[in-house]
Every structure is written in structure tokens, then in C-alpha cells.
Amino acid sequence: MVELVRTGNGPWRVPEAEVRRAAAAWNAVEMDARDLVRIGPFRGLPEQERTGGTLCGWRRRISWELRGAEHPGRQAGHEPGPWSHLAGVDWRRLLLVQWSRDGAERSWWLPRAVVRLLDTAEHTENQWLHTTRSRTADNSVAGQHRRDRRAIDSQSGTGVDGPAIPQRPYTGELRGQLYSVLSRKPGMSRQVAGWVCAVCGTAPAAVLDHCHEHGYVRAPVCPSCNTLERPDHLYDNDIRVASRYRRLFDTDAVGWLRHWHRCPGCRTRTTLPLPHLAAWTAHTATRTLRPTHPGSRGRKPCGVLRVSWTGSQNTPRSCLLTVSVDFCPSGEHRVLARVPYREAVEQFRTWLAETAPAVAAAAGPDRLDDLPAEPRPVIADTNGEGQALF
Numbered sequence: 001m002v003e004l005v006r007t008g009n010g011p012w013r014v015p016e017a018e019v020r021r022a023a024a025a026w027n028a029v030e031m032d033a034r035d036l037v038r039i040g041p042f043r044g045l046p047e048q049e050r051t052g053g054t055l056c057g058w059r060r061r062i063s064w065e066l067r068g069a070e071h072p073g074r075q076a077g078h079e080p081g082p083w084s085h086l087a088g089v090d091w092r093r094l095l096l097v098q099w100s101r102d103g104a105e106r107s108w109w110l111p112r113a114v115v116r117l118l119d120t121a122e123h124t125e126n127q128w129l130h131t132t133r134s135r136t137a138d139n140s141v142a143g144q145h146r147r148d149r150r151a152i153d154s155q156s157g158t159g160v161d162g163p164a165i166p167q168r169p170y171t172g173e174l175r176g177q178l179y180s181v182l183s184r185k186p187g188m189s190r191q192v193a194g195w196v197c198a199v200c201g202t203a204p205a206a207v208l209d210h211c212h213e214h215g216y217v218r219a220p221v222c223p224s225c226n227t228l229e230r231p232d233h234l235y236d237n238d239i240r241v242a243s244r245y246r247r248l249f250d251t252d253a254v255g256w257l258r259h260w261h262r263c264p265g266c267r268t269r270t271t272l273p274l275p276h277l278a279a280w281t282a283h284t285a286t287r288t289l290r291p292t293h294p295g296s297r298g299r300k301p302c303g304v305l306r307v308s309w310t311g312s313q314n315t316p317r318s319c320l321l322t323v324s325v326d327f328c329p330s331g332e333h334r335v336l337a338r339v340p341y342r343e344a345v346e347q348f349r350t351w352l353a354e355t356a357p358a359v360a361a362a363a364g365p366d367r368l369d370d371l372p373a374e375p376r377p378v379i380a381d382t383n384g385e386g387q388a389l390f
Contacts, residue, residue, distance in 0.1 A: 040107070
């Protein structure tokens with residue numbers, strides 16, 4: 001986005017300095033082609049209408065285009081491929097299609113940098129549309145008389161066409177709130193859009209990340225960070241530990257640990273939700289057990305880690321984590337370790353004290369004060385297919 005200036009009643013112009021600033025920001029964007037985010041298809045989303053000139057719901061627009069390519073009859077009466085570029089990005093050249101093991105289902109992926117760019121562009125465009133509609137409404141009201149001023153103020157302050165809420169950093173306003181309560185609160189989606197993502201601190205927030213085990217809201221986050229945080233569920237009790245966990249548990253561990261411990265349940269028990277604890281156990285606690293195979297650039301870790309569990313965190317004595325390796329070139333190394341839940345928790349507490357002392361100091365002791373007597377499952381999202389706000 002660049003600013004426009006106007007002198008008197010002359011035409012609108014773009015200052016050269018603004019163009020150079022935007023070009024420098026664009027050139028500074030770094031993209032890791034291996035850091036991918038799933039953008040579809042997702043079950044239960046309605047068809048996206050094609051309104052010209054906006055980025056509204058760019059994920060659905062891409063899904064509409066890709067599904068239309070598979071069914072040419074659906075695009076009758078439309079020009080072919082009008083959405084090949086979004087916000088100046090040729091997404092077709094960057095799109096990666098992955099198929100399930102049986103070849104029955106496919107998914108679409110884009111680099112995380114591109115997803116954040118499109119999310120930011122869509123949010124900025126929505127703010128611009130809100131401002132434009134608000135000014136148009138003010139101009140039309142100015143020419144009318146005998147209008148109830150209080151109704152005007154109420155509409156401009158709370159209506160969908162009111163001025164956009166300026167973005168602000170999240171400072172814990174929703175601390176200790178239950179997601180099941182906030183999801184029913186009117187106007188919450190607009191309030192969430194007024195915050196900056198509490199994880200990356202750069203992109204606009206769009207969703208409320210919450211703990212599915214204890215039901216507490218953690219913080220408003222952008223869709224990209226929300227996707228990064230979600231475990232890669234294969235089944236309800238089985239997840240795949242992809243390479244992105246290196247970032248969650250290595251380079252950016254302190255920030256993510258602080259974010260996960262925004263849930264009072266996880267913080268007082270000094271642990272993580274069961275899927276996250278399982279991923280941590282497979283990636284960190286059993287790292288030395290993972291075999292390697294010779295490659296073109298030396299030895300590399302074997303296959304893909306997968307961890308499953310029996311039982312739940314509510315029955316810690318019977319809960320068992322099983323770490324195994326999939327896609328081994330030689331067909332070996334199926335099961336690496338079986339770790340009891342209590343042992344995994346103790347290993348995590350020791351690692352937390354060494355990795356993030358400040359987070360560990362704020363956690364514990366293990367108590368049940370102000371925690372729900374029973375877990376409150378909210379929205380089942382075990383397949384990682386939910387991208388709606390609530």
C-alpha cells in the first residue's frame with residue numbers, strides 16, 4: 001500500500017518516495033519454499049462469490065479457481081484464470097499440490113511468507129473499504145436534515161460499515177477467558193481484527209487461538225501462526241512431526257512456550273496440550289534415538305517421525321506415547337520408543353527450565369484452582385481443516 005497526495009483540487013498523485021519505500025519493503029520479503037501452509041481444500045466452507053477487484057477471502061478464491069479447473073463447466077460465462085495474481089503474487093507458480101497416501105484426497109499448499117503477505121493485503125484492503133464506505137455514508141448524511149444524530153453515531157460506531165479499528169498490540173486483555181464464552185459474544189470478530197498477531201507481532205490478527213484441552217483463550221493470532229501452531233493430526237490420537245517443529249522447539253521455542261502457557265491450565269500444570277507434548281517428545285526427548293542414513297550431503301535423519309498415544313492427559317497413569325519412523329528407506333526402525341505420559345511431562349519440565357527460565361518460573365505449581373472440573377472441548381479441529389474465525 002502506498003499513500004496518495006492531492007494538492008488543492010488537482011489529481012491524486014503517488015509520491016516517488018512512497019513508491020521507493022513500497023519497493024524496498026517488497027524486496028525485503030524472504031521466502032522459504034520448504035515452510036509451507038495448507039490453504040485448502042477445507043470441508044464445510046461455502047462457495048465464494050466472485051466479486052471483482054477485492055482480495056476478500058483469497059483462500060476461497062484460490063479454491064474456487066482450482067476446483068473450476070477440475071470442472072470446466074463451472075466456469076461458464078467467466079474469463080479463464082482471472083485470479084492468477086493476487087496482491088501482485090502469481091500464486092499458481094508457487095502452489096504445491098500434495099496427495100494422500102491412497103491418492104484419494106489432495107491438498108494445496110503455499111509458502112508461509114506468501115500466505116502472510118496475502119493475509120496482510122486482504123486485511124489492509126478491508127480497512128480501506130471500511131473507511132471508504134464510512135466516508136461515503138457521512139457525505140450522504142450531511143445533505144439530509146431531521147436525522148436522528150444518536151442513530152448515526154450508533155451506526156458508525158458499531159455497524160459493519162463503520163470505521164476500522166486501529167491495530168494495537170495484544171497485552172493480555174482476554175487472559176483467563178473461556179473460548180466457549182467469547183465465541184458467542186457479539187462483535188468479537190471485529191475486536192479480534194483490531195489486534196496485531198500476539199506471536200509474530202507483524203501480521204493482523206484474525207483468529208483466537210485457544211487450548212482445546214482446557215478451553216481457555218491464549219491470544220489473537222494471524223492465520224499463518226495459527227496454522228503453524230496446529231499439530232499435524234493424522235487421526236485423533238496420531239500426529240506427524242514435520243520439519244516445522246524445529247522452529248517451534250528450537251529457534252523460536254521461547255516465544256511459543258510463552259504463548260502456549262497463556263492457557264492457565266497448561267501454565268499451572270507446567271505442561272503442554274497432549275498433541276503438543278507428543279510432538280515435543282518425538283522431536284526433542286527422543287532425538288538421539290532417531291537413526292540416520294547416508295545421503296549426498298552426509299548423513300540425514302531417517303524418514304518422518306510419527307507419534308501416537310493411548311489414553312488421555314486426564315488419565316496420566318494409562319497414557320502412553322509411542323514414537324515411530326515412517327518412510328524408512330530400508331523398511332526398518334518402525335518403533336523408536338514408548339514413553340509414559342508422566343515421564344514425558346517430567347522431561348518437558350526439565351527442558352523448559354533450561355530453555356526458557358522465565359516461562360518456567362511463571363509456571364506451576366500443579367494445582368486445580370479456577371480450572372474447569374471437566375475439559376470443555378469446543379470445536380473439533382483434529383484434521384487441521386478449520387480456518388474460520390470460530
